[in-house]
Amino acid sequence: MRTRPGGGSGRLGLTSTSVLASGFLAVLIGVAFAVLLQVIGDARGFTADARASREAITDASVLEQHLIDLETGQRGFVITRDEAFLQPWQAARESYPAEARRFLASATSPEQRRLAGQINRDIGSFITDYSVPLVEAVRRDDPSASSPAETAEGKRRVDALRASFTTYITDERAKLQDRQDATDSSAQRAVVVACAGLAGLTGLIVTLTVFQHRAIVRPLRRAAAAAGRLAKGDLEVRVPSSRVEEVAALAASFNTMAESLQDSRARTEEARERLEFLYKRLELLYGASVSVGTGLDVEQTARELARVAVPGFADFTTVDLLEPVLRGDEPAAGAGARLRRVAADGIRDDAPLAGPADLPDLSSPPPAARAPLSGQARLDADLRDSTEWAAEQPEAAARVLAYGIHSRIRTPLQARGVTLGTVDFWRQRPDPFGPDDVAFAEELAAKAAVAVDNARRFTRERSTALALQRHLLPQRLPYQTAVEVASRYLPAWTRTGVGGDWYDVIPLSGSRVALVVGDVVGHGLQASAAMGRLRTAVRTLADVDLPPDELLTHLDDLILHLCEGEPVSGAPGDDEGADGWFSSADLGATCLYAVYDPVSRRCTLATAGHPMPAVLAPDGTAHIVSGHVGPPLGVGGLPFEATDLDLDAGSVLALYTDGLVEARHRDIDVGLAELCLALARPADSLEEACDTVIGSLLTDRAADDVALLLARTRALPAGHVATWQIPAETVQVERARKLVVEQLDAWGLTEATFVIELVVSELVTNAIRYGQPPIQLRLIRDHTLICEVSDTSSTAPHLRRARAFDEGGRGLLLVAQLTQGWGTRQTTTGKTIWCEQALPAS
Helix, strand or coil: CCECCCCCECCECHHHHHHHHHHHHHHHHHHHHCCCCHHHHHHHHHHHHHHHHHHHHHHHHHHHHHHHHHHHHHHHHHHHCCHHHHHHHHHHHHHHHHHHHHHHHCCCCHHHHHHHHHHHHHHHHHHHHHHHHHHHHHHCCCHHHHCHHHHHHHHHHHHHHHHHHHHHHHHHHHHHHHHHHHHHHCHHHHHHHHHHHHHHHHHHHHHHHHHHHHHHHHHHHHHHHHHHHHHCCCCCCCCCCCCEHHHHHHHHHHHHHHHHHHHHHHHHHHHHHHHHHHHHHHHHHHHHHHHCCCCCCHHHHHHHHHHHCCCCCCCEEEEEEEHHHHCCCCCCCCCCECEEEEEEEECCCCCCCCCCCCCCCCCCCCCCCECCCCCCCEEECCHHHCHHHHHHCHHHHHHHHHHCCCEEEEEEEEECCEEEEEEEEEECCCCCCCHHHHHHHHHHHHHHHHHHHHHHHHHHHHHHHHHHHHHHCCCCCCCCCCEEEEEEEECCCCCCCCECCEEEEEECHHHCEEEEEEECCCECHHHHHHHHHHHHHHHHHHHCCCCHHHHHHHHHHHHHHHHCCCCCCCCCCCHHHCCCCCCCCCCCCEEEEEEEECCCCEEEEEEECCCCCEEECCCCCEEECCCCCECCCCCCCCCCCCEEEECCCCCEEEEECHHHHCECCECHHHHHHHHHHHHHCCCCCHHHHHHHHHHHHCCCCCCCCEEEEEEEECCCCHHHEEEEEECCCCCHHHHHHHHHHHHHHHHCCHHHHHHHHHHHHHHHHHHHHHCCCCEEEEEEECCEEEEEEEECCCCCCCCCCCCCCCCCCCHHHHHHHHCCEEEEEECCCCEEEEEEEECCCC
16 A cells, blocks of 8 residues: 555555555465475475566566567558458457556566566557557548558557566566576575465465455456446446556546547447438538439429429428529610519418519518519528518518517529529528528539520520411412412420421412422421421422422422532531531431412422421311322432322311421321311311311320411302413414403403514414424413413523614513513423513403
8 A cells, every 4th residue: 555645545556556465475384484494485486487477478478479469450451441450450459457467477587577567558558549549540531641640659659668577577587597596595594484474475465355356356347347348339338437547547548448439439320420421411502413403494494493492491482583594585784674483482372471473471572673683692591680671561570470470581583694593592490590501501502503595595586486487488478369278387395496388379370389398307496497498498499380299309309409519517617607508407308399370270389398288178178188199308219109189179278397297296197187077177267177177186285396387279160261272373463362351341450452463473373483382371360360381392492682783572571561470381292472461440
C-alpha cells in the first residue's frame, strides 16, 4: 500500500504488491533453507527460477508477437482497406488482456514486474490511443489515417515497445545466469533456509491467492461481462473502478472507449439522418427530371412541376407564367408583362390559392404590367413577418394565413437567360422553409424551367409550322364548275408537329379540273417546305396540261434530276439545305393526280405510291377505286399508269392521305372500310360530309397529319356543247365560221360573235394548213366561252412576233390579244388548241 503526496490512501499497485510478496518469499526461503537445505534449496530454487524465467521469456515473446499482429493487421487495413487484415488484429486485441496478465504474473523480479507493467500499459495505450482510433478513422475514410505522421507515430510506438521487450528478455536472461551462479555458491545455505521458509511460503501463497481473486480476478470478470454487453451494442455499460491501480486504469480505458463509441454512434446517427435527407432530395430531383416535361405542352409541364413538389418538398405549389410564354413567344427583356396562374397543386384542394383559370392573386405580382421578375429566389420563412408580401393583396394574404400556410419560397423560372415565370412553394407543416431549402428550390425550378422552355419553343415552332402549312395550302379553292369541293387539313398531335400532307384544285382547259392530294415524308418545317415545292411543281406541270400518268412521270424525273448532285438537306456541308431546291424529304413523297372532264364525265387518275381514292355513287354505295399504284416519287425506273373512271353526275370522289385511314391500333384495310361507311352516311353538304368522315375515323388525336378532299362531280348539259367535224379543205373555214355564228345566236351570245368568228377562222385555218385530218371544232358554254380545235398532228404552234414584211405569224398573236387565254394540250390522238373568252355581261 502506498500513499500519494498529498496524504490519504491511494490505490494498490500490482507491482508493489508483487515486490513485497516476493521479498517476503525470499526471506522465508532464505531462512528456511539457509542451513539445512541450502544446496538442495538453491538447486530447486534455481530450477524454479529458470522455469519462471523461461516462462517469462516465452510470455514476453508471445506478447511481443501479439504486438506484431496488432501492428501488421492495422497497417494492412490502412493500406488496402481490406477487412481481412483486421482478423489477426482483432484476435490479438481479444487475447491481449489474458496474455498481459500471464506476462505480468510470470515476471521473476520486481524490476521485471515493473518493466512488464510498463510494457502492458504501453501496449494498452497503443491499442486504445492509437490502433483503435486509426482503424475507426480508416473506416470513416479519413485521409489523415494514412498520413506519414500517423505512420511514423505507430512505428515509434512499436519500436519503443519492442525495445522494452528486448530489455526485458535480456535482463531476464542475465538474472537467470546470476541466479545460477548464486545457487552454486550458496547451495549449502539454501538447503537450511528452505526448510525454515517452507511454512512461510505456504502462508504467502494462500495470501496471494486470496488477493489475486479479490483484486484481479473479480474485477476482470466484471470487465469481461461489460465488454460482452458492449459488443452486443449496449454503449451505456461502464466498468466500476478498483483500488488496484492497474485494474482501475483498465476500467478507465474501457469507460473512455465506451464513451467514444457512444459519441461515434451519435455522430453516425446524425450523419445517417443527413444522408437520408439528402437522398430524399436527390430522389425528388430525379423524379422531377423524369416526370416534368413528359409532353411538349406548356401548361401540362407547369402542372407536372406543381405536382412533383407535393408533398415531398412543399404542401402547396403554384406556377405562374408570363403571358408571352403561353403563346410560345419569348418574353422581351425590359418589356411589360403579366403573369398568369397556370398550375396549382397541394395536399388539399381547398387552399385559398388561385386555380389555373384565375387571375394572379397574392402569390403573383400586382395585376399591372411590370418588368421581368428578378432572377433571385425569395425566402419568406414566416409570412406573418413579411409586410411586402401582405401588402400586395391584404385580403388574400389574410385568407392564406388563416388557412395555416406560414412559409413560402418564390423562385423564378429561368432558362437560357430568360425569365419565364415564377414557382411558389408553400408550407403548412410545422417546419418552415430554411436557407438550405432555397438552394433545392432553385435547382428544382432550374430543371423545370428547361422543360417549360422546351415546351414553349415547341409551341412556337409548331405554330410557325402550322402557319407555314396553312399558307402553303390553298387559301381559297378556285372557282370552277366541274366539281363542288370541300376540304380539311388536320396537323398531327405529336412532337414532330405538322407534316407534309397537302391537296390542291387546279382548273384546266375545256372546263376540266385537276384534283391533287399528296404526302411528303417526315414532319416539321422541312416537310412543309418540301410540300410547298411539290405543290408548285405540280401546278407548273398542270399548266402544260399533261395527262396524269405523264405528269407524274415528269414530276418524278424533275425530283430525280434536281436531287442528283445537289446537297441533301441536313447533310454535312449543306448550310441547312439552302443550296438544294429539292431535298431528301421530297424523295419518297406520294401524290395522286386526277383530272375530271364534266363534258364526258370521265375521271382519269394516276398515283405515285398514294392510296387510291374512294367513290360515293349517287345511289349511296361507296367503294375504293381499284387500279395500279405506282412507286413513290423520286424512286425512278418504274412507269405510272392511268386509271379511267366514268362517273355519274353527283358522284363524290374522296381523296385523302394515309393518316386518315391508317393508325397504330387499326389496319389500313379496316380504315378504308370505315371510310366507305362514313362516306355513305347521309349529309346535307360536302362540308358536313367532311366533318362526318373526320369524326368517324379520327376518334383520338392523330399521330399523323391528315388531308381530305371531297369533290362532287357535275355534268355539263349537252346543250352547252357543240361539236363539228371539219374537212381539211380551205373552203371549210367559211363554213366553220357560219356554224359558230349560228350556235352563238342559238345560245343568245350574239355579242361574242365577232371575236369568236375571228378566232375560229384563225384556228381552223392553221389546222387545215399545218395539221392533219380529221379536224374537230368544239364550242363549250360554261362560265366562259371555250373554243377548241383538234387535229391528229402532234406539232404544237408557238406564239411569235411577226416582222413588218412577214406574211404569216400573226394569227396566234391575234388570238392571244382577243381572248382571255389560250393554249395547247396533247391528246392520245394528236393535239387540241383552245382559247377562252368571257361571256357577255348580259
